[in-house]
Amino acid sequence: MIELFKNIQNIKAIMSGRIDGDMRLNPDEKGIVIENPNREKFLSGCGIDNKRMVCALLEHSNKIVVADEKSPRFNVCDGIVTATSGLPISVTVADCIPVALYDESHRVAAVTHNGWRVIAKNIIRPVVKQMLSLGADRQSIAVAIGPGLCEYHFEFDLKDFHLFGPWAKKKYIHHAKGDKVYIDLRKMLTDQLEAERITKIEMVNDCTYCHPERYFSYRIDKIFPPKAMIVAVEIL
Ligand SMILES: [Zn+2]
Numbered sequence: 001m002i003e004l005f006k007n008i009q010n011i012k013a014i015m016s017g018r019i020d021g022d023m024r025l026n027p028d029e030k031g032i033v034i035e036n037p038n039r040e041k042f043l044s045g046c047g048i049d050n051k052r053m054v055c056a057l058l059e060h061s062n063k064i065v066v067a068d069e070k071s072p073r074f075n076v077c078d079g080i081v082t083a084t085s086g087l088p089i090s091v092t093v094a095d096c097i098p099v100a101l102y103d104e105s106h107r108v109a110a111v112t113h114n115g116w117r118v119i120a121k122n123i124i125r126p127v128v129k130q131m132l133s134l135g136a137d138r139q140s141i142a143v144a145i146g147p148g149l150c151e152y153h154f155e156f157d158l159k160d161f162h163l164f165g166p167w168a169k170k171k172y173i174h175h176a177k178g179d180k181v182y183i184d185l186r187k188m189l190t191d192q193l194e195a196e197r198i199t200k201i202e203m204v205n206d207c208t209y210c211h212p213e214r215y216f217s218y219r220i221d222k223i224f225p226p227k228a229m230i231v232a233v234e235i236l
Contacts (some may be wrong), residue, residue, distance in 0.1 A: 078091070138196065155180050
């Protein structure tokens with residue numbers, strides 16, 4: 001288990017590891033989600049109420065939802081924002097980079113799943129906007145960037161780099177090999193946060209590909225649907 005925001009009071013922000021088992025939610029063809037017993041086990045051990053948790057069913061977009069007591073448990077989106085204390089919110093990841101945000105002074109929190117498509121669409125922008133509308137202040141938002149693919153392991157076809165849109169800048173290409181480029185997604189995320197004038201950023205610099213003993217990695221495991229870790233955030 002990884003703890004984010006260790007130095008901030010009144011927030012619980014945790015991420016599971018490979019050892020904790022697969023935390024993925026698998027909706028059936030009708031979109032009905034069957035509870036995953038690994039989640040109950042892990043979350044109850046962390047003091048988080050799984051039955052109340054508002055969860056993201058990922059779609060690799062920049063869609064976000066605002067969660068409160070009336071929210072459905074499962075929501076198709078890649079980011080969740082809440083100002084409700086005691087209401088856990090979560091995403092899952094397997095190589096994609098989780099980003100948690102928290103304004104301690106105004107008690108507004110968010111969690112996002114940042115695969116490349118989500119980063120290309122800059123989910124950070126609507127998340128920050130929503131946090132501000134719930135009373136947060138840019139200066140007091142702290143951010144934790146969690147484990148994900150490093151700049152040596154996020155391999156991408158050079159011919160597709162333009163799909164990053166406004167973020168398809170040369171400075172994010174760490175190196176190139178043949179027709180492949182290796183992109184620094186953490187740098188891109190940090191720049192997106194700084195563009196929102198958010199500078200209190202902590203980073204877990206672990207790569208899921210470099211450390212398969214600690215994390216599930218879609219690019220290592222090559223199983224579909226991928227086995228995933230959960231990132232859960234709760235304002236206490
Ligand atoms: Zn790596």
